[in-house]
Amino acid sequence: MSYSVDIDRKWQKKWEETELYKFDPNKEGKKLYCLEMFSYPSGANLHLGHWYNYSLTDSWSRMKRMQGFNVFHPMGFDAFGLPAENYAIKTGIHPQDSTLKNIATMEKQLKEMGATFDWNYELATCMPDYYKWNQWLFLKLYEKGLAYRKNAPVNWCPKCQTVLANEQVVDGLCERCDTEVVHKHMTQWFFKITDYAQELLDCLPQLDWPEKTKKIQTNWIGRSEGSQVALYVEKDGKQLMNDDGTPVKLEVFTTRADTFMGVTYVVVAPEAEICDKLTTDEQRAVVEEYKLKTSKVTDIDRMSTTREKTGVFTGAYAIHPLNGRKVPIWAADYVIAAYGTGVVMAVPSHDDRDYEFAKKYGLEIIPVVQSEKGVENELPYCEKKGYLYNSGEFDGMEMHEGLDAIVAKLNSIGMGEKKVNYRLRDWLISRQRYWGTPIPMIHCEKCGVVPVPEKELPVLLPYDVEFTPDGESPLAKCDSFINCKCPSCGGDAKRDPDTMDTFVDSSWYELRYPDNKNSDEIFSKDIINKLAPVDKYVGGPEHAAMHLLYSRFICKAMRDMGLVNFDEPFTSLVHQGIILGPDGNRMSKSRGNTVAPDEYISKYGSDVFRTYLAFGFAYTEGGPWNGDGLQAIVKFIRRVERLVEEVSGMDTSAAYELGDLEKDLNYTLNYTIKSATNDIDRFQFNTSIARMMELMNAIGKYQQSGKARGSFLKMVVEKLILILSPFAPHFAEESWEMLGNEYSVFNQKWPEFDESALVLSTVEIAVQMNGKIIFKVNIPADADQAAVEELVKADERFTAALAGRNVVKFIYVKGRIANIVVK
């Protein structure tokens, strides 16, 4: 043989004909659900990132299969989304047409990769038989009160008259026409993920996920324990009242209630509704102008701490509930409406931002915490230790005590309590786009918002739609879609014109694969509870916060609806690293540093490429591409190939006994099996290949001895082929056949190592004196500390190094090192 892409095709054909990778849920073996994050069907061929993710996870699942697991390994497409729509706007090619074509191309390429996907379980989110269940899920969430509408800002380009995604806003300007982008408020649908904030946090420790991902999620959820306190409002000289006659309470979340007596002003987010209510007629024009200005500031800029703080007086005052102090209420963009209550109490004496702001606008500054009693600290004093002063009845209290006392006092008058706040916000899922799942809601003038009845699902996405941007959701302009009858009163009504965020599509897809053809339910409970959760999920770290959190939320919501009986969708998670361009930068067409796998595949074959991806990088790190390194695998595969050819021509019938040479090689063989198995299991593919290369080197030495026994050699080579097979599946099938074995190599048992072959009689240890190596010595492997000490002390190199000093301590670490502390 001579391994090439022709060998790939030969075995791909055979695998397909024999349905080698057909999944049978009833097959024996423990179930193992292995899943890669599905991909967006972009136009071009599979890129390096796809190969890196899919081919190596496939290698992992091949080993698991050979180890006797019943592996479920499906593949599909995250097929809705912005790029297809933008492409359509540019070229006039309909998103559905381009997407379906791209899917066909990618399917073909994925098959040429030689992966174990069972295509019977394929899914594409843009197909009605999938997104029907998106809509169904929406209705269920709505029923449970987990889907609701509220006003929220969108990026709006006044010139294009369209809503822009964050990525379409470049430096505050529309990417298409460079017009300044503003925030526009629209009524939109939200999923109430915040209901699950605490549980999403609580379940993290039990997950076998990278620690950094858990950290990211923890920070994203952002639990903070503090207090919610309230102030009364005075506007135009009178206390501001609610319609029902009760006084308006300005609710504020704070972690520093101990400084409450030092509040000298209050800040509201300019875009918050309460801001309008507070603003006096006198200040109306100034506040409106400021709001307009704020609407143009990008979120990124608003977050920057280096940016100078700005704000305007609303004309209203807050009345301190404990000391009656009247403090001004300002609107400032350093406060964000979406976090907490959108209102902040300002204590400039003990907060950097408040201090800076107060200085700039000449606001009062009253210190209320001192590090030691009687000490005047430089302001702002932000350390969280000290004693209260200038705080009336709370004077002299240690600050934590003071905090409790202040909250207790506020609580007694109904103006405050301890509260936990989360940074996590509800999930906005409305998109003013065409290429997505229609939201199954109907707006009736008489009946209000009415859900589409379940039996009328799916609400089909119409094909003939004008989706060039002109101020309305594309679906709003499609008369046949938008006009409908109200399911409740039968009168004329309109459908919701928006589509769902594509993260909804991907928030539960892993639960659809096992029962992807079910037209009666979202999935069968029995099937899903047997196969799910996913045992190993592999994908990019960029999804650490959003996708992975949304999926967890949906899983928990489904559990509470009785659809699934587990708490978490992904038991174990691995992030692959990112392969950069040869220049060390992220690959991009504009940089011109992209690397196309195709030319390597056609030149060397899929197996060489896959194996190099395994060998050339630390899987979870990634790194710059270096095409030269591929030679390592080209040479390695060629060596194995020659070896297989030689062995297949040898007489291997004679029984063998282990001589010294065989024992040595047998040691290496078993060591290789042990290490490679362990390394593949933990996605450390590079070292597993290194061990195989060492085995190959050892086989080479054995052959060169001229005393090689054919039958023993053949056994070793067969095991080498078996452990190499996950990385080079086509090559391994070919080799397996050449060695005279039965199809298929993937129906073989994964080799197990023999512990007794790994027992050595002597080991070499390093001898150190005060931590420096002085010599190395062979000792019996089972020697205890006393024996080693005796052996070492008898060595003349020890006496020489000792140079008359005294031994203080003798440390022996079994089989590794001896360290003698001398003085």
Add this chain to the structure above:
RNA sequence: GGGGUUGUGGCGGAAUGGCAGACGCAGCAGACUCAAAAUCUGCCGACCAUAAAUCGUGUGGGUUCAAGUCCCACCAGCCCCACCA
């Protein structure tokens, strides 16, 4: 500004707190060859003519019998961000 993460030969990268640089790529030398390629063998961190010795895992401290690994501070790169009150 905050958070996360990474710094090891010319390069990719190894190393449960225990012999730093496994395994390779590139390079150098040799064998084979008329020659080249392929293949095989050896060398391959710095200093040094060589060896020994010494120094070496971004920098500076610390813990430890022992630190690439643990702790503190700093520097640089990469990624993410919501001034989080």
